[in-house]
Amino acid sequence: MSALLITHNLTYRIDDRTLWEGLNLTFSPGDMVALTGESGCGKTTLLNVLGLLEEPSSGTITYDGQTIASRKGRRLMHRNVMGFMFQNYALVEQWTVNRNLILALRSVGIPSADRSRLIRRALRAVNLTGYGNRPIYTLSGGEQQRVAIARLLIRQSLRVILADEPTAALDADNRAMVMRHLRDFADSGAIVIYTTHNEETAALADRIIAL
Template sequence: MTSPTTLDATATDHNVVPSLDTHNLGKSMGGRTLWSNLNLRFQPGELTALTGESGCGKTTLLNILGLLEPPSSGTITYGGQSLTGASPRTARLMHRHTMGFMFQNYALVEQWTVKRNLTLALRSIGIAAGGRSQRIRKALRNVHMEGYGDRLVYTLSGGEQQRIAIARLLIRSPRIILADEPTSSLDVDNRAMVMHHLRAFADDGAIVIYTTHNQEDAHIADRIIKL
């Protein structure tokens, strides 16, 4: 595998659409400017790592790209359509049909079973009840979690919960995947599993962006953006 390209945070490439783009994006918090004038293009089929020191705003940028918080300045477009100041309905539709997230806390309902968590994801995208079980079984098999459907999430290890989070992405197939420190605190095997699937999502044509402090994980990416 070739080494990823490391870019500064003003790099642009204008060859492929639909892409996720930032235009002069800036964010200030508590009187401090995290970054400004970011002009970035995230392309389908590309795995991008966001790196930098703690507190540099990696997670904040991921949240802004995911329409979870607003920028202080600048705009975001997807396929040329502006997402800046998107209405709650537009944000909901993007989250339901286009975007998928991996959070450090896994964002699973711990008191529910694995199957119920995955069923909720399928219901949110309008998959009829008759087609859900097969999708869930296939996704669990792909993350080596067959037979875990009836397990309560809180009984699982952190690595197992992150595998369920990957299964949730597999059954939805979002075109934009945003992952915040997806291998944080995981053992070697689970870290390899997570990075394998992020690579596979990108190879399947998704835009995949993840934050990391781990240099090994960063160098799996096609591109590294250091904030």
């Protein structure tokens, strides 16, 4: 059976404000899903909850039939199953591209003998061949987003990709490149969920969840 990501009566409150409640959502391998809605409606919060980075006020999340509740369970999901694209790219700006990618590989236990090969292949896939020794702060926003995609590509076991406004502040060519890679992840069998305020970007999804 395919590994489904399922929410059960998911609710999130901040003080006396409810962002969303009673969400029962099912995400299947191969799904590419856009989360849309006005600013402040809780798109990023829902993405963070789905990514086990924040806890809901109530409700549960299951993956492959198992409820993910313990700290160990979340850690294993982050190590083996989930990958993230954050709005700020989550790269260490003073480090080189290679050093940022080596950190990602080391964190999931990829042997050092395999790292250079995986990094070269990932950088080639995002048209950044030869960029390995360049510091992140010297790159444009679009180039930094490509490095963030390369960081996902080198972790070949990822089954859930979560992206927060992955095309924000990018030009048309870079937007197309980012969305093409997200589609490739979905076509390879991953669950891809992303937030967006852009109607054209949302329209590329298989399904839109409006909050």
